[in-house]
Amino acid sequence: MKMNLTSMVFLMILSISAMLSSLFMLYSGGSYFIEWEILTLNSCSLEMALIIDWMSMMFMAFVTFISSMVLFYSGAYMGGDSNMNRFMYLVLGFVTSMAFLIISPNLVSILIGWDGLGLVSYALVIYYQNEKSANAGMLTALSNRVGDVAILLSIALMFNLGGWNFLFYSGGLEIRDIGGLCALVVLAGMTKSAQIPFSAWLPAAMAAPTPVSALVHSSTLVTAGVYLLIRFSGALSGTLVQTVLLLLASLTMFMAGLGANFEMDLKKIIALSTLSQLGVMMSILAMGWPELAFFHLLAHALFKALLFMCAGAIIHSVGDYQDIRMMGGLVSFMPLSVMSINLANLALCGTPFLAGFYSKDLILEVAFLNPLNEFCFWLLAGATGLTVCYSFRFIFFSLSGDYNLSSASAVSDEDSTMTWPMVGLGIGAVVGGACLSWLIFPSPCMICLSLDFKLLALIVSVLGGTLGYLLNMMVVNYTLKSLGSYNLVIFAGSMWFMPFLSTYGVSSSFLLLGASYHQSGDSGWSEYYGGQGAYDFFSKVSKYLQVAQDNNVKIYMVVLVMWLVGLLIVI
Structure with a gap:
């Protein structure tokens, strides 16, 4: 408990400092580019650069503020x-990695x-050591690879520009001048932010503990791709890549919203809602409005x-159930959590004058x-x-419906x-959206x-809310209708078969292909004609050399006779 309090206080101080720095730079219109040389060898220099x-600084303030809240919350959630x-060390490593990015x-x-x-996301997804977590961790790691x-290929392509500080080049980059650099950066952003087909x-990453989900889905891992593309936005304007990104982001947004309406796992519903909002960010970014995406x-x-913290409190209280059909009537027992979760839900829907309204409506x-x-x-x-x-x-289902909990729930x-x-x-x-709109867009548009x-x-919005409530009030008829169109429900509820395509469909095929290549190529022909073959050849040759070095009179006599015979043939 002592460690998470210390970490929380440290991160909160960092958050306040970063926010004050951001406000100062917004007011003054300045920014700082810090670069120092770590190592120079001949004409090649290794440099470290920072942009402040x-x-x-504003993004750093939000990341550290949310991380401090999550660490304090984890003291109770992970107390046992x-x-x-x-x-705690893993979460702090996660925050540090995000700060570097x-x-x-x-x-x-x-x-x-x-x-x-x-790396740290893999370690956190497999934190609960079971088969489901291991599978989810592997899917997360392979997708992000x-x-x-x-990114590595982008580094190779940027070598042509004479430097890797992309802030200096992104404004004037032309896709024909630099090959597929923009396409590769967009691909990297899409994998990190889980756009189709990497959704x-x-x-699956919901196998991680709920405090980690609160951190990952709000301001760290999934937003890294969006942030990278915001920084690269100058290079994307007017390219084909931008149009493709808009289409895929719109499809991701719709697919995630549709899938959440058929999902029963509480954490997965919120995860699909994150996926939908990432689609919103990517789509407005593809339209050429990076400030709005930010x-x-x-x-x-x-x-x-x-939303995730409230969900974690509910899961913790109801005996670690995550199925929303096993909840119900929670408003009578958890008024503060239910009020908070309703507040977050209304902000997510874009209810006027809450945080989500100012950005989503705009x-x-x-x-x-x-x-x-x-x-x-x-x-x-x-x-x-x-x-x-x-x-x-x-x-x-979970807050205002019938009470469906077991009698053992406290x-x-x-x-x-x-x-x-x-x-x-x-x-x-409640107030975050208004304050941000005043800071980022001080002049009304x-x-x-x-x-x-x-x-x-x-x-x-009104139609969606009415439909969502009425269909679930008639839950018996709704279930019968769902069973009547079973194939459609499975298609919509399984994210358009995306998990199947990402695991059995694509990953297994590539892994089998890699295994066969390893067996026939890496461990087969390349070994025979490469390292192992060369080793065998030189081993055999060295035996003859060893015999020649034994100073044996018979050998020298044989060599002398062969030399004389050769000489006679020549004469």
């Missing part, structure tokens, strides 16, 4: 764990944070961390104002309605170590839309 501007210190403007040094996130390879690992990233971090209006193709437009509108639909379904809000962080993040979920477009977001 309003964006990196025998490896509490190991858990945020303040690094160099594509080489960004690998410290990028690979650190991948694709992005790591894309399967995000719900605004939504920060606002989303506040209420998503709160994103929708800017998207409707932009020249957007009709397919992406309807996906965007549909996903907005589905968000409200699964939020109301979740509220009905459901209460008594543990103040778990409730205080909820209060802190709850305040952020005029968005001129027709009445139909202005009302569209409100209409789809």
Whole structure:
């Protein structure tokens, strides 16, 4: 307990310092680029670079604030764990990796944070040592390795520019000048932020402890890809990569919203909601509005961390059940947690004057104002309605429906170590959006839309909420209808078969291909004609040399005779 309090205080001080630095730089309009030479050998120098501007400092402030709340919360949630210190060190390693990624403007040094996130996330996903966690950890690690390879290839391509500080080049990069650099960076961002076709690992990563989920899904691992693309946004404008990213982000948003309406696992519903919001960030980024994507990233971090903390408190109280059908009527027993979870849900739905409203409503209006193709437009509108639909379904099943808990459950809000962080993040979920909008967009923008477009977001939200509540009130008929269209339900509820394609479909094929190559190539022909073959050849030759070096008279006589015979033949 002492360690998590010390860590929390340290991170809170860091958060306040970073926020004050960000406000100073926003006010002054300055930024600092720090670079120092670590090693020089001949003409090659190894340098470390840091970027300290309003964006990196503001993001750092949010990461450290949420991390401090999560560490304090973990003191109660993980209190019975025998490896509490190991858990704390892993979480602190996670935060440190994210900090390196945020303040690094160099594509080489960004690998410290990028690979650190991948490694520590694997260690945290397999924290509960069982087969399900091991499978989820492997899926997470393999999916993220694709992005790591894309970053390494990007480093190789950026070698042509004479440096790896991408902030200096991203504004004037042309895709024809630098090959596939933009495509590779977008691929890396898509794997880290779980866009289609790399979406399967995000719900699978729910095998990690709930405090880790609160940290991962709000401000660290999944937002790393979005943050990288925000920094690279200048290089993406007007390219084919941008159009492809918009389409895939819109599909991800819709697919996640649809899947959450058929999911019964509490943590996976919230994970799919994160996936949907990542699609929102990526889509507005692909439309050329990186500041809006950053605004939504920060606002989303506040209420998503709160949502996971409340979910963790509920799971902890109801006997470690995660199935929402095994809950119900929790409002009578956990009023503070239920109030907080409703607050986070309403912010997620974009309820006016909560944190999510300021960013989400602005994103929708800017998207409707932009020249957007009709397919992406309807996906965007549909996903907005589905968000409200699964939020109301979740509220009905777990918070306001019939009491379905076992008699052994001790459901209460008594543990103040778990409730205080909820209060802190709850305040952020109420006022965070307004404060951020004043800071990031101090000058009001005029968005001129027709009445139909202005009302569209409100209409789809009301329709989604009504549908989500009514369908689940008629739960018997709804279940019978679901059974009647079983194939459709399985397709929608399994994320369009994405987990199957990512594991059995693709990963197993590549792993089998790799195994056969290893057997026939690496351990076969390449060994025969390579290292092992050369070893055998030189071993045999060395035997003859050894005999020749024995100073044997017979050998010299044989050599002398052969030399004389050769001489005679020549003559």
